Amino acid sequence: MQPLSPAELAPAFSLPELTTLNDAAPLPFSALQQRADSAFATLSGLNSVNPILLLNGFAGMDVEELVQDLVKRHANHADLFDLCYAENLHHPQKPIWLRLKAGTGIEFCELVGQLLELSSRHLEAEHIVERILKKQGQDEKVADYLSDLAQHVAAGGGFSHPVLINLMVHRFDSTIPIVHARQFTPEQLFGAIHFQTEQGSVFSHHHLLEPGLIHRANGGYLIVPIEELLDQPGLWFRLKNALATQRVEWSRPNEMAAFYFQPEPPPLDVHLILVGDRLAVAELHMLDRELDTLAFLRADIIPEWNAQDDLPSYLGYLSHLRHKHGLRDMDAGAVTRLCRYGSRITDHQHRLSLVESQLVAMMQLADVIAAREQSELITEQHLRLAQEEQDHRLNFLVEQSDLGVRDGQFLLQTKGREVGQINGLSVIQIAGHPYDFGEPVRLTATVHLGDGDVADIERKADLAGHIHAKAMMIIHGYLANLFGAEHPSPLSANLVFEQSYHEIDGDSAALAGLCALISALGREPIYQHFAITGAVDQFGNVQPVGGVNEKIEGFYRLCRLQGLTGEQGVLIPASNRLQLNLSDEVAGAVAEGRFHIHPVARVEDAIALLMGCEAGKVDDPHTLFGRIRERLDDLNGHTVESGFWRRLLRR
Numbered sequence: 001m002q003p004l005s006p007a008e009l010a011p012a013f014s015l016p017e018l019t020t021l022n023d024a025a026p027l028p029f030s031a032l033q034q035r036a037d038s039a040f041a042t043l044s045g046l047n048s049v050n051p052i053l054l055l056n057g058f059a060g061m062d063v064e065e066l067v068q069d070l071v072k073r074h075a076n077h078a079d080l081f082d083l084c085y086a087e088n089l090h091h092p093q094k095p096i097w098l099r100l101k102a103g104t105g106i107e108f109c110e111l112v113g114q115l116l117e118l119s120s121r122h123l124e125a126e127h128i129v130e131r132i133l134k135k136q137g138q139d140e141k142v143a144d145y146l147s148d149l150a151q152h153v154a155a156g157g158g159f160s161h162p163v164l165i166n167l168m169v170h171r172f173d174s175t176i177p178i179v180h181a182r183q184f185t186p187e188q189l190f191g192a193i194h195f196q197t198e199q200g201s202v203f204s205h206h207h208l209l210e211p212g213l214i215h216r217a218n219g220g221y222l223i224v225p226i227e228e229l230l231d232q233p234g235l236w237f238r239l240k241n242a243l244a245t246q247r248v249e250w251s252r253p254n255e256m257a258a259f260y261f262q263p264e265p266p267p268l269d270v271h272l273i274l275v276g277d278r279l280a281v282a283e284l285h286m287l288d289r290e291l292d293t294l295a296f297l298r299a300d301i302i303p304e305w306n307a308q309d310d311l312p313s314y315l316g317y318l319s320h321l322r323h324k325h326g327l328r329d330m331d332a333g334a335v336t337r338l339c340r341y342g343s344r345i346t347d348h349q350h351r352l353s354l355v356e357s358q359l360v361a362m363m364q365l366a367d368v369i370a371a372r373e374q375s376e377l378i379t380e381q382h383l384r385l386a387q388e389e390q391d392h393r394l395n396f397l398v399e400q401s402d403l404g405v406r407d408g409q410f411l412l413q414t415k416g417r418e419v420g421q422i423n424g425l426s427v428i429q430i431a432g433h434p435y436d437f438g439e440p441v442r443l444t445a446t447v448h449l450g451d452g453d454v455a456d457i458e459r460k461a462d463l464a465g466h467i468h469a470k471a472m473m474i475i476h477g478y479l480a481n482l483f484g485a486e487h488p489s490p491l492s493a494n495l496v497f498e499q500s501y502h503e504i505d506g507d508s509a510a511l512a513g514l515c516a517l518i519s520a521l522g523r524e525p526i527y528q529h530f531a532i533t534g535a536v537d538q539f540g541n542v543q544p545v546g547g548v549n550e551k552i553e554g555f556y557r558l559c560r561l562q563g564l565t566g567e568q569g570v571l572i573p574a575s576n577r578l579q580l581n582l583s584d585e586v587a588g589a590v591a592e593g594r595f596h597i598h599p600v601a602r603v604e605d606a607i608a609l610l611m612g613c614e615a616g617k618v619d620d621p622h623t624l625f626g627r628i629r630e631r632l633d634d635l636n637g638h639t640v641e642s643g644f645w646r647r648l649l650r651r
Contacts, residue, residue, distance in 0.1 A: 004577070004580070008580065010349070010581050010582060011339075011581060013340070015335060015339075018335065019331070020329045020330060021315070021318060021319050021322055021334075024312065024315040025316050027313055028069050029061065029062065029317065030069035032302075033070075033302065035300050035301070038299065042297060043297060049269070050243040050246060050272065051297065052272045052273075052295040052297070053272070053274070053295070054274045054276075054281065054291075055273060055300075056281060056299070056301060057276065057301040059277070060355040061303075063223060064223065067223055071176055078174075078176040078219050080176070081100060081171070082100040082101065082103065082104060082105035083098075084100060084109070084165050084167045084169075085263065086098055086166070086206065087205070087206055092205070093260050094264060095166075095264065096145070097266040097267075099139070101135065101136055101137065102174070103170070103171050105167045108136070111132050112146075115132070115149070116149075116164060119149070119154065161205045166209060168209065168211040169216060176219070176221065177218070179223065181224045181225070186235060187251045189212050190214055191212035191214070191215055191250055192210045192212070193261065194210060195208065195261075204261045209263055214268065215266065218268060218269055220271070221271045221272075221273055223275060226276030230284060236284065236287065240290075240294065243268065245265075246269070247265040302354065303346075304352060304353055304354055307343070307351065311339075325360055327364065327367045328370050328378050329376075331379050334378045334383050338363065344549070344581040347546070362383065362390075366383045367382075369382045369386055369389075395435065395437070397430065411442060412562075414528060414558060414562045415529055415562070415565065417527055417528060418528055419520060419523055420445040421442065421516065422512050422515055422516040422519070423443075423555065424442070424513075424531065425508070425509075425532070425551035426438070426440075426509070426554075436550055439554050441497055441498070441499075442497075443512050444495075444496055444516065445493055445495045447491045447492065447517075448494075450490070454493045454517065465505025466505070470507065471510040472495070472513070474510060474537060475517065475536070478538050478603075479517065482618060482625065483618065493517050493521070506546075507545070508533050508546070510535050511533070511534035511536045511542055511573075512534075514603060515607065518603075518607065518624070519610075521628045524624055525611065527609075529559075529568040530570070530610055531569075534571070541601070542602060542603065542605070542606070545572075545576065548572055549583075552572070552586060552597060553582065555568075556570075556589065559595065568594075569595055569596030570598070571599075571610070573599070607624060
């Protein structure tokens with residue numbers, strides 16, 4: 001089996017005619033989100049009051065920019081209005097709201113002030129009232145309030161506050177409001193009633209009402225992260241009630257005065273945008289089973305782009321990010337390098353990341369290096385240095401792991417042959433640390449007379465997760481199907497991850513464990529210059545695994561520490577080829593023939609490389625599988641007498 005060529009170890013991007021990134025027309029994130037675009041087109045046409053749109057998003061995206069772009073594209077009108085509170089002339093403890101035409105709030109307050117002044121001097125004020133009503137389209141509630149106000153003043157009535165109107169929300173133009181609620185309290189979301197204390201008495205009035213985010217979003221769009229609602233579950237049900245009743249109840253403090261001061265709940269006309277990843281959406285659904293009914297309009301925000309289908313659009317997105325964040329232009333080499341970085345994030349050679357935070361972070365790091373070198377353009381070398389410097393800042397834990405190898409504390413071999421011992425590959429993920437790295441692990445297998453069971457020491461020691469336990473059962477199923485179809489196996493086995501002191505999970509070590517067991521059963525040594533990763537099914541098919549790049553780089557690092565011999569390499573599932581995006585150092589070593597990467601599709605392929613012999617068939621005594629079957633039959637007493645002479649001659 002031929003190892004992979006250097007060209008297969010990383011994605012190859014065929015850029016269009018491009019001198020610098022500036023040649024690509026900027027394309028916003030929203031232009032690459034057809035699903036969300038369709039959702040907003042539907043949302044703008046819904047004949048529904050206070051509709052909900054649920055966006056399945058991901059961390060690191062600019063949801064506010066996305067919503068603004070899609071609203072601008074699809075919302076051709078909005079029912080905007082100014083909102084003010086006025087003293088209730090009949091019940092001062094129950095202020096009322098007045099809904100005014102958008103942009104007229106300031107003028108309305110001024111005209112009401114003139115009305116009060118004229119009325120207090122018993123002068124004719126009818127023309128002021130007519131002017132106000134004309135501005136407000138003869139609004140019935142405004143008309144009734146002005147009539148009551150004129151009568152109140154004429155009767156010599158007083159006011160609880162010298163300024164009659166509290167203009168809470170004023171629209172300066174026709175821009176549709178888009179409010180992104182972040183880290184909010186109930187008062188910040190629904191508005192707050194403030195109180196004052198005077199001579200031991202607690203009181204409030206309409207000027208002590210503070211609008212919330214929901215008031216500012218009235219007539220437009222309110223973006224709410226689902227994580228915020230999960231932290232404060234009561235807010236979701238309160239928000240849900242506001243949408244259903246079309247009015248916003250004020251947040252009330254615990255003061256006794258709150259029982260007597262009761263502002264009229266204002267009207268609510270808003271499009272609610274809920275944003276969260278799938279886990280957050282699932283948790284909210286567990287909290288409220290009506291979520292599917294309420295948020296029937298949903299859309300996925302895709303975190304990656306297909307480079308084979310449309311690479312120019314992705315380049316336009318990168319150009320947009322450059323302009324948005326005010327970064328230097330990039331030459332063609334840097335653009336290619338950035339695309340390769342975006343591909344590494346997705347773990348696929350044909351997919352490119354759309355996660356703005358990660359892409360911009362690398363672009364900004366390269367921009368700093370370009371500034372340091374007084375370069376007008378970001379080059380490929382600047383991006384390479386940015387990655388190397390970032391790796392250096394975050395690889396202390398890797399160095400500590402390597403120190404254990406240098407000091408001989410981790411017993412790992414990259415030379416020679418051993419029976420029942422194999423190099424597996426793992427990925428270390430540490431909570432709170434953004435840097436995952438590969439680390440080889442030694443698996444060993446031993447066999448002894450027993451009932452055919454495979455004892456997984458990790459599971460018995462409660463150091464293994466459920467997926468790992470399933471993988472070990474699959475190994476047992478494969479061996480039982482292959483060698484124990486007619487007679488039960490007289491040999492039991494122990495399988496262990498040596499020098500592993502923390503919980504492990506996953507099925508990516510299944511192939512390694514199976515090969516170690518076969519080596520122990522057949523007494524066939526394994527080349528220690530190989531490491532292997534892969535899941536396996538009960539029929540011997542090798543299945544893909546995650547973290548393949550980190551795993552390969554981890555074993556290469558071990559081989560480099562112990563000395564590259566030119567024989568060393570890694571066996572990976574053949575179905576993982578498209579996930580390869582290896583570092584320059586590993587790719588260079590492969591190109592020079594100092595390191596090798598072999599794809600395998602079946603257990604037999606792995607055996608041929610690891611043990612240098614043919615796996616063969618169980619009924620052929622000249623192959624590995626045949627020798628194992630013969631050994632089991634001998635122990636079971638199912639061989640003919642000539643089996644004794646064969647064993648004697650073999651000795």
